[in-house]
Amino acid sequence: MLYGRLDVRRRETADLLARVLRDETTGTPQAVSERDAAAAMYSEQLATLSAVEEGLCFGRLDVEPEALTGDADPETPGFDQETVYIGRLGLLDEDHDYEPLLIDWRAPVARPYYTATAANPDGIRRRRHLRTRSRRVLAADDEILDLAEAAAAAASGTQRGGLTGEATLLAALTAGRTGRMGDIVATIQSEQDRIIRSGVNGVLVVEGGPGTGKTAVALHRAAYLLYTHRRQLAKRGVLVVGPNPTFLRYIEQVLPSLGETSVLLQTVGELYPGLAAHGQEPAVQAARKGDLDMAKVLAAAVRDRQELPRRTVRLVVDNEPVEIDRDLVAQARTRARRTRRPHNDAKRTFVREAIDLLARREHDRISRQGSHPDVADSDRRLLDRGDLADIRASMRENDDLLAALDELWPTLTPPQLLIDLYTDTKRITAATRGWSDAQRALLRREKPPQHPLDDTWWTPADAVLLDEAAELLGEDDTAERERQERKREADEAYAAGVLEILAMEEDWDPELLRPTDVVDASVLADRSRESSYASAAERAADDRTWTFGHVIVDEAQELSPMAWRVLMRRCPSRSMTLVGDVAQTGARDGASSWHGVLSPYVAARWRRESLTVNYRTPAEIADVAADVLAVIDPSQTPPDSVRESGVPPRALATDEAGLAHQVATTARAAVDDVVDAEGNGRVAVLAPGARVEPLRERLTADGLLVAGGPDDERGGEDLEVAVVLSTVADAKGLEFDAVVLVDPEGMIGESPRGLNDLYVALTRATRSLDVVHPGGLPPVLRRLAGAHPG
Numbered sequence: 125m126l127y128g129r130l131d132v133r134r135r136e137t138a139d140l141l142a143r144v145l146r147d148e149t150t151g152t153p154q155a156v157s158e159r160d161a162a163a164a165m166y167s168e169q170l171a172t173l174s175a176v177e178e179g180l181c182f183g184r185l186d187v188e189p190e191a192l193t194g195d196a197d198p199e200t201p202g203f204d205q206e207t208v209y210i211g212r213l214g215l216l217d218e219d220h221d222y223e224p225l226l227i228d229w230r231a232p233v234a235r236p237y238y239t240a241t242a243a244n245p246d247g248i249r250r251r252r253h254l255r256t257r258s259r260r261v262l263a264a265d266d267e268i269l270d271l272a273e274a275a276a277a278a279a280s281g282t283q284r285g286g287l288t289g290e291a292t293l294l295a296a297l298t299a300g301r302t303g304r305m306g307d308i309v310a311t312i313q314s315e316q317d318r319i320i321r322s323g324v325n326g327v328l329v330v331e332g333g334p335g336t337g338k339t340a341v342a343l344h345r346a347a348y349l350l351y352t353h354r355r356q357l358a359k360r361g362v363l364v365v366g367p368n369p370t371f372l373r374y375i376e377q378v379l380p381s382l383g384e385t386s387v388l389l390q391t392v393g394e395l396y397p398g399l400a401a402h403g404q405e406p407a408v409q410a411a412r413k414g415d416l417d418m419a420k421v422l423a424a425a426v427r428d429r430q431e432l433p434r435r436t437v438r439l440v441v442d443n444e445p446v447e448i449d450r451d452l453v454a455q456a457r458t459r460a461r462r463t464r465r466p467h468n469d470a471k472r473t474f475v476r477e478a479i480d481l482l483a484r485r486e487h488d489r490i491s492r493q494g495s496h497p498d499v500a501d502s503d504r505r506l507l508d509r510g511d512l513a514d515i516r517a518s519m520r521e522n523d524d525l526l527a528a529l530d531e532l533w534p535t536l537t538p539p540q541l542l543i544d545l546y547t548d549t550k551r552i553t554a555a556t557r558g559w560s561d562a563q564r565a566l567l568r569r570e571k572p573p574q575h576p577l578d579d580t581w582w583t584p585a586d587a588v589l590l591d592e593a594a595e596l597l598g599e600d601d602t603a604e605r606e607r608q609e610r611k612r613e614a615d616e617a618y619a620a621g622v623l624e625i626l627a628m629e630e631d632w633d634p635e636l637l638r639p640t641d642v643v644d645a646s647v648l649a650d651r652s653r654e655s656s657y658a659s660a661a662e663r664a665a666d667d668r669t670w671t672f673g674h675v676i677v678d679e680a681q682e683l684s685p686m687a688w689r690v691l692m693r694r695c696p697s698r699s700m701t702l703v704g705d706v707a708q709t710g711a712r713d714g715a716s717s718w719h720g721v722l723s724p725y726v727a728a729r730w731r732r733e734s735l736t737v738n739y740r741t742p743a744e745i746a747d748v749a750a751d752v753l754a755v756i757d758p759s760q761t762p763p764d765s766v767r768e769s770g771v772p773p774r775a776l777a778t779d780e781a782g783l784a785h786q787v788a789t790t791a792r793a794a795v796d797d798v799v800d801a802e803g804n805g806r807v808a809v810l811a812p813g814a815r816v817e818p819l820r821e822r823l824t825a826d827g828l829l830v831a832g833g834p835d836d837e838r839g840g841e842d843l844e845v846a847v848v849l850s851t852v853a854d855a856k857g858l859e860f861d862a863v864v865l866v867d868p869e870g871m872i873g874e875s876p877r878g879l880n881d882l883y884v885a886l887t888r889a890t891r892s893l894d895v896v897h898p899g900g901l902p903p904v905l906r907r908l909a910g911a912h913p914g
């Protein structure tokens with residue numbers, strides 16, 4: 125019945141869209157704009173309706189009749205129903221007084237589906253979990269929320285305490301991985317739900333060990349916030365920042381599958397518009413560029429470009445000699461700097477002041493000449509020419525003079541500033557007072573990029589510096605902004621009219637997707653700007669000064685202090701969700717404490733939530749990881765694994781000569797073990813950086829790896845193949861059915877945070893773990909040796 129209803133909705137929306145697109149307009153800009161706005165809206169609705177096909181309805185709540193008399197808000201759909209069905213979106217029954225047929229998982233009435241327990245049933249008698257594939261029900265699991273029955277079930281071993289919908293949850297957790305993260309709407313657990321629905325304001329830090337669902341929770345929180353605070357957030361959009369392109373590919377389908385499109389996913393390297401920086405550099409170098417000190421260095425680098433001439437510059441303007449000397453430039457420079465405006469903006473002051481000073485000098489000189497008693501009357505016309513305003517005007521039009529001033533205070537773009545700095549030792553020295561030569565050498569680059577925004581030349585740390593440089597350089601776009609603001613106001617007034625007409629014209633389904641629910645006048649006006657129907661997310665991607673309604677940072681422990689500075693600029697409201705695990709920090713300049721990261725921006729005003737259950741790693745593997753955590757930070761408690769796999773992790777000893785062979789054999793066995801006939805199941809070979817390329821050759825030759833990456837512009841690893849070979853840094857946040865971990869000793873030795881890397885590598889597997897070690901087994905992994913001596 126629900127799918128039938130969904131089909132009707134889709135048909136209706138498709139018809140409306142078709143009608144709008146067919147519509148003959150009068151051809152006036154307004155009519156075109158009106159049609160395009162309606163078309164964009166229907167397309168968006170259609171996308172949402174298509175996205176919910178799989179798992180449309182996944183739960184049912186039976187409410188105690190007496191609980192219905194509570195003081196629930198009568199506006200809330202389903203508040204007075206004894207049975208409610210929970211699903212991916214809300215559907216109403218138009219023929220029966222708009223009774224809710226399906227309740228959106230984010231609506232308040234759906235909440236007990238995730239939080240009710242036998243001890244605290246929240247008015248719920250029974251909770252049913254439906255497992256479906258396509259339009260077929262595969263299984264239904266019931267939970268009776270009654271203490272006595274729960275105790276009996278626990279005693280008989282059929283139900284374990286603390287988990288909601290255990291059978292459905294375990295089915296989800298043990299399913300073979302596809303290389304893309306899926307949503308968890310059907311099985312969100314109580315501690316996760318609390319975080320997902322936490323208030324939108326302020327900074328929320330979510331901590332939890334590996335596999336506790338931090339990423340899943342962060343993405344569902346984005347969907348929840350957009351649903352609950354649509355008006356506030358749809359317009360500004362939500363930004364999700366992830367650690368690398370591979371990770372973004374891994375998660376990019378989750379939000380669209382929840383019907384959300386106003387979310388922009390970016391890596392740090394993409395924060396500067398027009399650039400997807402993925403150049404490589406050593407960790408020490410990235411750390412140096414990520415230090416907060418770089419803000420001062422860049423400011424100094426900009427000041428260094430506001431030069432004093434070494435020698436007096438001599439020019440001829442209007443047949444008169446003009447001299448630009450140090451004193452004059454110094455004066456003009458001081459005045460320009462005093463404006464405290466960005467460099468390119470302050471340039472106008474510099475040029476105006478310099479010309480003014482030159483003109484005065486010239487004026488004085490001419491006046492002196494003109495009043496000399498020996499000057500013949502015929503030459504007194506010089507005095508007329510000595511009119512100050514005239515002198516200024518002709519100087520302002522003199523190309524040579526302007527070029528000379530331009531050299532002293534050049535207009536700069538952010539890439540130019542950085543390229544000029546990196547490629548010139550003298551400039552580096554001038555900007556880095558107090559640095560050692562070794563530190564300075566970390567900024568030096570030999571060759572400039574072919575193209576100013578070459579993605580492979582710039583590194584993610586550079587992208588952050590480009591943003592900082594853009595702040596310091598600025599652009600003088602005041603006039604342009606004013607023009608746009610005026611146009612926006614006019615567009616908004618117009619859009620309000622369009623909406624009114626749309627609302628009157630159609631017999632709108634009074635559900636979630638009435639036009640006025642999806643867009644308001646300002647959103648519509650935004651969309652119709654320059655006939656571009658880009659979503660807030662798309663427009664935000666092109667605009668460095670865009671500020672978001674909410675910012676979510678995943679693997680937040682990896683961000684450098686400079687990157688935090690940029691993100692805080694993108695979110696002046698400080699409505700943020702930061703998820704991470706300090707024990708997994710791999711970056712040298714990453715966070716070792718949240719307090720250190722946040723206090724410069726929000727002082728002590730942030731709240732913390734924790735996740736404690738590990739949904740990914742089976743207990744056998746988690747125990748090995750826990751030994752490593754105990755060395756990294758003994759004060760941390762490892763999360764509890766939700767299940768055992770029955771497959772003990774193995775250590776496989778080899779030597780240098782036999783390493784590649786051992787890795788290939790182990791990976792092949794893992795593929796046979798975990799990849800099923802439908803192609804589900806993924807294997808990762810995780811190795812220290814230096815071993816990746818030699819292994820790639822071998823695994824490709826053996827037919828285990830396919831050459832070539834994904835063919836979209838984001839880059840990163842292709843995750844939809846059976847075997848992935850990667851460093852730990854690139855596997856951050858990902859998961860695989862089986863992991864072959866190569867050379868743990870090498871991994872530990874590779875960086876000062878090598879143990880953290882080992883910890884991350886150990887916690888990627890949902891089923892099996894094999895550790896191939898060419899040298900001895902590191903003491904921290906002795907548990908593996910115990911299980912498999914030798």
Ligand SMILES: Nc1ncnc2c1ncn2[C@@H]1O[C@H](COP(=O)(O)OP(=O)(O)OP(=O)(O)O)[C@@H](O)[C@H]1O
Binds near residue numbers: 297306308340705859
């Ligand atoms: N409530 C849930 N129902 C079903 N699956 C879940 C649930 N919570 C988490 N998972 C699954 O557990 C796995 C780990 O989740 P996720 O990647 O979000 O963890 P994480 O805390 O971000 O891990 P890491 O710190 O290692 O990146 C994912 O496959 C996720 O889908």
